[in-house]
Amino acid sequence: MNRRAFTGLALATGLTAALAGTATLAPALAADKIVLGDMNSYTGFASFTIPYKQGWELALEEINASGGILGRQVTVVSRDDGAKPADAVTVANELVSREGATLLFGTLLSHVGLAVSDFAKQKKVIFIAAEPLSDTIAWQKGNRYTFRLRPGTYVQAAMLAEEAAKLPAKRWATIAPNYEYGQSAVAAFKELLKAKRPDVEFIAEQWPALGKLDAGAAVQALSAANPDAIYNVTFGPDLLRFVREGKVRGLWEKRPVASMLSGEPDWIDPMKDEAPEGWLVTGYPWYAIDTPEHNKFRDAFQKKFNDYPRLGSVVGYAALYSVKAAMEKAGTTETEKLVDAFADLKLGTPVGPIVYRAIDNQTTMGAYVGTLTVKDGMPRMVDWRFGKGEDYLPSDEVVRTLRAKD
Amino acid sequence: MTAAPTADNGTPPLEFFLSQLLTGLASASALFLVACGLTIIFGVTRIVNFAHGSFYMLGAYIAYSAITALGGGFFGFWGGVILAALAAGLIGVAMEMTILRRIYHAPELFQLLATFGVVLIVQDVALYLWGPEDLLGPRAPGLTGAVAMGSQRIPEYDIFLILFAPLVLGVLWLLFHRTRFGILVRAATQDRQMVAALGVNQKWLLTGVFFLGAALAGLGGAIQLPKGNAGLTMDLGIIAEVFVVTVVGGMGSILGAYLAALLIALIRVFAVANAGSSLLGIQLWQVELVLIFAVMAVVLVVRPWGLLGKRETLTGHHGAVEPPLLAAPAALKWFALAVLALLVALPGMAGTYSLVIATEILIFALFAASLHFLMGVGGVISFGHAAYFGLGAYGAALMVKHFAWPMEAALFAAPLGGALGALIFGWFCVRLSGVYLAMLTLAFAQIAWAVAFQWIDVTGGDNGILGIWPSSWAATTPAFYGLVLVVVIVMLLAIRRIAFSPFGYALRAGRDSPLRADAIGIDVRRMRWFAFTLAGLFAGVAGGLFAFLKGSVSPDLMGIPLSVDALVMVLLGGVQTLAGPLVGAVTFTALKTELVSLTNYWRLLLGLVIVGLVIAFPQGIAGFVRDRFMAKETRA
Incomplete structure (x- = not known):
């Protein structure tokens, strides 16, 4: 050898x-x-x-x-x-x-x-x-x-939809990763927001593959549709690129955003002082609880x-x-x-x-829902409140129809 | 529902189109930088470098650290970018000098295995050095704003990127046409033996090429920081895409890589802009997952060597000419019988978990053997063999779910699924050769994957199909093991029989010398097509068994990682012996399972072991044993 x-x-x-x-x-x-x-x-x-x-x-x-x-x-x-x-x-x-x-x-x-x-x-x-x-x-x-x-996803979407219904926005666009989580998060949000606000319409949607968001193109397509507000479900590296590109191209100006999980330090802290201020998010304000x-x-x-x-x-x-x-x-x-x-x-x-x-x-x-802001160079949730799961889960009758029989 | 501009928001179509064009150009630039590095390396060394994505990721991380250390600012940022490119280049050199240099004479594709080991090592080293959290890339000083173009805004950094790629292209052109190094590289791309015969020191030429290629990948990683981040998924996230660009452009052609990057980036931007439009009930965003692979498939079917690639010279093998397959000598047959006896006795000796692992190993042995039949016997390389494994698994699972077939019947649907897929895809694939063929198999595998992922009503989408458990008589671990053992042994014997049948000889003739085989009246293409279908059939059987072992199927079963695993098993064992894939499957599966239970740094250890095995056994493990054995025979 x-x-x-x-x-x-x-x-x-x-x-x-x-x-x-x-x-x-x-x-x-x-x-x-x-x-x-x-x-x-x-x-x-x-x-x-x-x-x-x-x-x-x-x-x-x-x-x-x-x-x-x-x-x-x-x-x-x-x-x-x-x-x-x-x-x-x-x-x-x-x-x-x-x-x-x-x-x-x-x-x-x-x-x-x-x-x-x-x-x-x-x-x-x-x-x-x-x-x-x-x-x-x-x-x-x-x-x-x-x-x-x-x-x-249902509970989190329900909490965001409740807050989103209070906004004057009527024309919404959505962006979510293309897999079950993204699809169900968008479906639940649409259903719950429409129930509260029948005048709302969804005019554009983006479904990037997870981890493969072409941020420039997506932001451009969303701006071209010119919605009143945007519902976001992307997270991780996709979210970082999306936020940055949206900022440079002015997508966030005068346009409210409701965003799933974006107040969780796990996903938003890497953004540091570039975190998008004013976004409506579900998350975890560990610093303020x-x-x-x-x-x-x-x-x-x-x-x-x-x-x-x-x-x-x-x-x-x-x-x-x-x-x-x-x-x-x-x-x-x-x-x-x-x-x-x-x-x-x-x-x-x-x-x-x-x-x-x-x-x-x-x-x-x-879950906690609140507004994103930046304090001392780090993303922070303000005006947040805690929503109990039992208040947002669907009724027992609905659950019985959804739940598989053992 | 449409995302296209409408009258009520006032964006004129032309303006929107122009801004889309610019966005596409900008994302093409980053893609081009990484792809041209790969194409240069492949052109000269013929190495399919999986680690290229790792250089890209390291470039991003090193640039992040360097820019932070230098304190930002104009010099800090650009100094950091340049440092990162140089560092990535040096890491490439280190890989070339310590690992690849030792195995240039191994059979075709074997180097791929070493670069795969490096990918695993780099993943864990990066996790250790930079931590799990994504690092937000620093912005380029002076280029943080945007330029207004009507109602659309174009980021300044995009404009820089649009100009930067042609600049790099120009510099590379000068390098390759006006310097001695470049001329030698071009000569080596055409004919390496001739360059060596003329007295050029090949060692340093290859090292130089690796430096250049890796540095370009590192530069690509660093330059995309202002658009995003440095993160641990960058390597595998880009590698498939970069291969597509390289192959569409024509391997070895830098200008081709640029054109391909442009083509792919523009098509993608267009798809995003019209995400909501639909054709035949399929919406464009549903196709987006595989758009680039579909583009590649179309390009390759029309132009089998990419846009600007040249026909591969027929001297594809740069190792020794492959010796013919020999029937196993008596000693080996006795050994095989002993192994079989051990396998039969195993349920009496091993615990439940060991039996589960043994079952999995048997299934992967069949899967690897089916790929080996295609590669080793047929000379057809496949990067997308998981497609047929997955089609087999889905074939069985769909019968169980939609038609409530019992396991025994569903298992017959598995080979049909695999064979049918291979019959259709194979018809296109066998028209190509070499790496282009391999990439077309990958494209088809990705298309099959996307269908499984997206056709939610039938396949369950990304969640897959659950509840695919064996019939009650085979529900216990030993019983299912017995079933798998019988099926796998029968299939392996069938593969062996076919390899030594007249069809097998014709196939091998086509592998070793397509021209001569053609001349004596063998229809090489048809032989390969049949081999492809048979390989799909055997892979389908393995997939069907796998579905019942795991109780569920998901699109992952058709994914790139599983195709790569199969390739690794075959190469690890050795392409030139029929026992190779079996040895490879056992080694790889057992190692991986054990290492995963040992530590969360299992990728590092697995990578090290693979690199170690590659250096020790450049013919594969079984090939090494055979060479030892044959050497003894001749001496005696």
């Missing part, structure tokens, strides 16, 4: 040996601990999922310091779901079969969350879909074993990570405390009893009390 082959081979075998070693160590510690499986798009969408992970890490530390759950210490085994449904199902399998996870929580992308929820249904494992926004998870494709924590439960959470988070919490952190934190609440209510970690315990389960979170509704396994977690 020549030297070149040897170096390469040594590199490869060394790494393989290293991971074979760790792989054999893992199952040993499962005995009297409660093992939970977490999965999220840690490599594909790091900017949103790493704060989420920090959220449950904080909760884990607190829970174990105060004696664990049912007197047992808790371990979380965390995996990257590869941002793909097929990879996520492999990982779910691994967490359940090899690591012995009692239940699963996590995921961000809707189609990944849906694939895991179907896995949960098939294998009868509890899955808390922490972050996916698609309401399909709770309704059309809902099942007994899947619970959804975050308020979905002054309740005992949130102050406690924020202080603990800043102390542990030397950084401020994002909305993802709240979700991760609440996800682990949901598990704790359900297990303590059930008095066991057995799946079927846990599922029953989740019905109308109440618990406190940093953003107030929530209930896991028995009717659709969706929580009543609410």
Whole structure:
């Protein structure tokens, strides 16, 4: 074997040996601990999922310091779901079969969350879909074993539509990423705004592929349609380019904008002082919420990570405390009893009390809606208010028609 | 509903059209800079450089850091941009000197594997160095405003971009026509062996080419900062697009790249402006996902070597002439039997999770073998093989969902789905050759993907189809494993049988010498078309099994990443042996699954392992074993 082959081979075998070693160590510690499986798009969408992970890490530390759950210490085994449904199902399998996870929580992308929820249904494992926004998870494709924590697109769109209805604007244009999240966010907003304001019409729409927004062209097309107001659902790099291009080309002048998620520090903070002032947004004003439960959470988070919490952190934190609440209510970690315990389960979170509704396994977690501005070079929400989930979710009759039968 | 200007908002159509034109020109410029770097590298080295998007991303990140460090201002900004281009160039040189230089003599396309490893490494290094958050690009001093053109406004920076691309084009023209380096590069593009024979130091020529290409990509990344950001998805976000531009322009042609960038950018701007218009019930925005791939497909069908490309010389192979496929020697057959016995005994020994992974590996082994049949036996490279895997998966899933077929029946729909797709797409593809053919397969795969993504009523859109679980008798992990094992073994034996049948020999004749094969009366194109269809059929079987393993299908199954995975498996194992794809599938799938459970930095480790394997086994793992074995035989 020549030297070149040897170096390469040594590199490869060394790494393989290293991971074979760790792989054999893992199952040993499962005995009297409660093992939970977490999965999220840690490599594909790091900017949103790493704060989420920090959220449950904080909760884990607190829970174990105060004696664990049912007197047992808790371990979380965390995996990257590869941002793909097929990879996520492999990982779910691994967490359940090899690591012995009692239940699963996590995921961000809707189609990944849906694939895991179907896995949960098939294998009868509890899955808390922490972050996916698609309401399909709770309704059309809902099942007994899947619970959804975050308020979905419907609730967020309803809050924006309520505020948007107060504007004089009649001719609206929409821009949303071309996939289920964007489509349902636009459909819900249109329906709810028209219900409140029959005189409103939607005159133009843009559906850029996620991550591929041609900002100059989109802004130009929207200006040419000359709407009174714009409803935006884009986020991430698309939003950055869209805001900047719109500013240079004067799209935002004298034109109100209602924008989904754009008050969440996760998405808007990279804009710093270029954040679009005056936009109506849903988000998370961590700097201004002054309740005992949130102050406690924020202080603990800043102390542990030397950084401020994002909305993802709240979700991760609440996800682990949901598990704790359900297990303590059930008095066991057995799946079927846990599922029953989740019905109308109440618990406190940093953003107030929530209930896991028995009717659709969706929580009543609410959202903040307010106006975006810039203070000291950072985006801030002002004139915000908190909307409770139960006030914006559709009526029980509607939910019953939407919800899949188990 | 229309987004086009109407009378009530007062934008005259001509003015709107002109401003659209300028917007298109500006976005073409950034695209051109990245694409011309790729086309220069390909022209000389024939390397399909996946890492080009990584240079682009690094250019953006380095420029961001440099501009911040230099404190902005005119010199800070432009100094930062230049520094970023130089740094990206040097990183390209480092990759060329440490990795690629060692494997120039490997078989065609093998270098692609190394650049794929580099992509994975750079993704995690960038995450580590710059963090997960998107970094908002600094604005270019003095170019932050806009120029009014009637009621429309054109950003000043757009005007700069519009002028900058032709400037770069001019400089490159001078470089290639008025300097010794440029003349040598052009000569090497035409005939590398001849340049070497004339005593030119090839090593430094290739290194220089890499510097130039990578620096241009870095410049492209830096120059787009004022329009957007530096972020972790930039590399994969641009790479497919850049390949399209390069191929549409004709690989190796810089002017072609510029024209292609213009064409694509303008078509896209036009599509955005008329997003609401519809044709045959399909709205333009629904097509936007694949617009550039559709453009490429049309261009390639009409002009098989791109707009300004030249017919590829027939000496495409720059490695040794491929040895003929040999029937396995007795020792290997015994080894295969032993492996089979182990596989049969596996459910008794392994836990549930290991069995699930083993099932997945078996399915990928069949998938990789189907691609290998096309590449190794047929000499047809496919960058879009996931299309047939996905069509198989969807074929089965649709039968389950819409017609409530049981698993046993649905599994027969899978090969039909894959074969039908391959039959249609293949008819167009086999008219081309080399990288152009490969890119056309990619285009068709993207079109299939877009249909699955967009035809929500039938395919479930991006959420896919759920609830595709095996029948009750195969529902347990060991039972399903058994089913997969039987199907995969039968299919693999069938592939092997075909490779050694008269059809297989004809196919191999067409691969090794199309001219001679033609002369003895083999219809090479038809042979390739059949091979394409067969490969699609086998991939479809794998896809159908995969759907039932995962319980759901989604458009990701037809996506570029899965096509690349298949390519990586085949190359890793070795193109020249029938066992290669199996070895590659096992190595890649097992490594990836284990690394994902080990760490969130699994991409870095996987990339390092791949680069290590590439350097150790330039013939692929199975190829290496065979070479050892054959060397012994001849010595004895």
